[in-house]
Amino acid sequence: MFCFQCEQTAKGTGCTISGVCGKQPDVASLQDLLIHQLKGIGYLADSLRKIGIRDSEADIFTIEALFTTVTNVNFDSQAIIAVIKKGDTLKKRLSKLLIDSGADINNFPEAARFTIGSTETEMIAQGAEYGILSEQPNEDIRSLQQLLTYGLKGMAAYADHAYILGKTDDAIFAFFHEALSYLNNKEPAVDALVALVLKCGEINVRTMEILDEANTGRFGHPQPTQVSTAWKKGPAIIVSGHDLLDLEELLKQTEGKGVNVYTHGEMLPAHGYPQLKKYKHLAGHFGTAWQNQQKEFDNVPAVFLFTTNCIQKPRDSYFQNVFTTGLVGWPGVKHVKNHDFSEVINRAKELAGLPEKAGSTLTTGFGHNAVLGVADKVVEAVKSGNVKHFFLVGGCDGAKPGRNYYTEFVEKTPKDTIVLTLACGKFRFNHLDLGTIGQLPRLLDVGQCNDAYSAVKIAQALAGAFGCGINDLPLSLVLSWYEQKAVVILLSLLYLGIKNIRLGPSLPAFITPGILSFLVENFNIKPISTAEEDLDAILNSKVA
Structure with missing residues (x-):
């Protein structure tokens, strides 16, 4: 494996044995295969757009698949294989649409023509073949390609959050396909890559704008709010990540059931939104930032729900109390689908719950x-x-x-x-x-x-x-x-x-x-x- 997409990459150069984040070589290879597949899908979707055919499945698959490869999102090889298989079916359908319109398959880039392996072992080998260091010998060009790729991954996270709340912009989807399509170029121009990198920044401004509209439209504009870090006695669910819709659905389902809900990490600002802070059992904030979770969650008799990144390997003392939802995955951790948090709530009630504990006050909502x-x-x-x-x-x-x-x-x-x-x-x-x-x-x-x-x-x-x-x-x-x-x-x-x-x-x-x-x-x-x-x-x- 070779991965250097995060700041903590080994020795400041790249993870080659396993990821500092906890990513294993098989998952790294599968993510590399998924990115290669996305380049092919990007080419096909971009080409179809040029002849007036927009494919909404390709739009949504692209942002969800890219988000899946963001650091600390999904470590589950089986979940990633399922995404790759879905992408293969999509790629074949898009390819047929383009061929039926008169395109010559021989002119397609390799990423749009290849077939995924029939077994997990074959897919992992393919991913190793398509890794970061395999395609571009020029280091500066490869640097720009990765800068663009990582920009697309980050923007996909924001686009996905907006999409979940019903906000999209076709220009955003079009750029994803345009940029992924260009990444197939074996002899890319530096000026063209620089232009795409800056355009990625431009399109992300629009992406953050529609996400802001989605969040404030659904939950109201944040208000300056003091948030307690104290613990209330009783069953507790601690919500980590960034997804405000998941939090809202959980609050609805726990209302009146004697379960307190706490935010963790980047969920702290949720307390500022009027339509979230109105829930009296949104009890406060638990812990600090993501990298301290193993220490802070250890032996705590509560349930932990991860809605997006950043998840770390759960310790044995709380492994059975961890749930994921959305695109998050960890091998062996129970995954919640369709916002049905009944199992999460039942598990919280089974546990002893938090003891009463004094805390301090944090302020958010500006x-x-x-x-x-x-x-x-x-x-x-x-x-x-x-x-x-x-x-x-x-x-x-x-x-x-x-x-x-x-x-x-x-x-x-x-x-x-x-x-x-x-x-x-x-x-x-x-x-x-x-x-x-x-x-x-x-x-x-x-x-x-x-x-x-x-x-x-x-x-x-x-x-x-x-x-x-x-x-x-x-x-x-x-x-x-x-x-x-x-x-x-x-x-x-x-x-x-x-x-x-x-x-x-x-x-x-x-x-x-x-x-x-x-x-x-x-x-x-x-x-x-x-x-x-x-x-x-x-x-x-x-x-x-």
């Missing part, structure tokens, strides 16, 4: 609607000199050393600055009391990773109020990354022309020195150094 509602106060605070600078400090959390940088950075921000945050990286510092500037909290939790759209809306509104560009604002972005959703958010920021982004805790292994030079030259991306040095550089120079 989406773009809430912040822009007090935009006049924000603008006045800047004009009066009470607010000197804004920082967006957010992104993914992880276990790799160096992430304490973000805690130190936020702790050391001056008292006349405001920190916006989002995604699970917030758990490095969202327990801190930074105080207020007037009536404005100094720490504003914008939401989940996809709520980067809210942060962009806020920045654009401030730029409009001051009559300048985003890069001219007293605003600095200090980001942490771990997986592919963070990659596509970065691409969106680059598409928007945002410069001087600090990125850590380490730079992606799939970015070659040549491509890094391009990013530095055009966008002035830079790695984090130390909290003190970076704060000094930001606050005491003209370049943020």
Whole structure:
């Protein structure tokens, strides 16, 4: 196997024996086979679109299959094989449609013509043949290809969340097929790849926009909300991941049944949505970020429901209490289909339940609607000199050393600055009391990773109020990354022309020195150094 799609990849170069995430070689090969298959499906769907045929099954399969390969989503080889078999049937149908329209199968790329193996062993061997290092000898071109591929994976997650809530945009599906089709090119042009990478960022802005519309349309605009981390005595279900619809369905099914529901990880912002916070048995928030789950869940007499990434190998002490739903999978873990959470609820009632335990308070719910509602106060605070600078400090959390940088950075921000945050990286510092500037909290939790759209809306509104560009604002972005959703958010920021982004805790292994030079030259991306040095550089120079 060879995989280097996440920030924690082995030795900073690539996982070759097994994944640091827990992915085994057979699963890695099957995911590589699935990506190869998607390139073929992309070619067929893109070609059909060019003659006026749009295939909705191809649209949905593409985003679900890509999402399945995102880090910490699905580790179940049998589940992935089922996806590959479904894709093979789809590919054959699309191929026939194209041939019936007059196309010559001999002109199809190999990914659109190959047949999957008849056994699991054969499929695993095929995946190894189509791995990352097998097709493109030029490292810079391969780097751009993987940057595009990982951007597509991240965007697929957001597109799938929006689709589940009834929001789609055909231009998004069309781009998936266009980009996957181009990845079949054996001699790709660098300029064309760069253009597709930036277009991926552009299309992801639209994807996050429709997801924002889907979330706020269904659940209301987030409101600033204090969330308890205390435990209430009684049966408990702890919900991890990002899927708000799964949480809503669970809350409906547990209402009046004496079961408390807690959020975990990136589900914390759910407490800000009016149509979710109205449920009295949404009891609070459990634990911190995803990478601490094995320690935090150990021997806890509660049920754990994973709706999306990030799942880790469950320990024996709670393995039987873990359930997955949606695209998530772990071998041997029970999977919930069609939002029927009856078995989850029954298991929670069978357990002893949580004991009463004191906790602290976290605050969330500062989406773009809430912040822009007090935009006049924000603008006045800047004009009066009470607010000197804004920082967006957010992104993914992880276990790799160096992430304490973000805690130190936020702790050391001056008292006349405001920190916006989002995604699970917030758990490095969202327990801190930074105080207020007037009536404005100094720490504003914008939401989940996809709520980067809210942060962009806020920045654009401030730029409009001051009559300048985003890069001219007293605003600095200090980001942490771990997986592919963070990659596509970065691409969106680059598409928007945002410069001087600090990125850590380490730079992606799939970015070659040549491509890094391009990013530095055009966008002035830079790695984090130390909290003190970076704060000094930001606050005491003209370049943020």
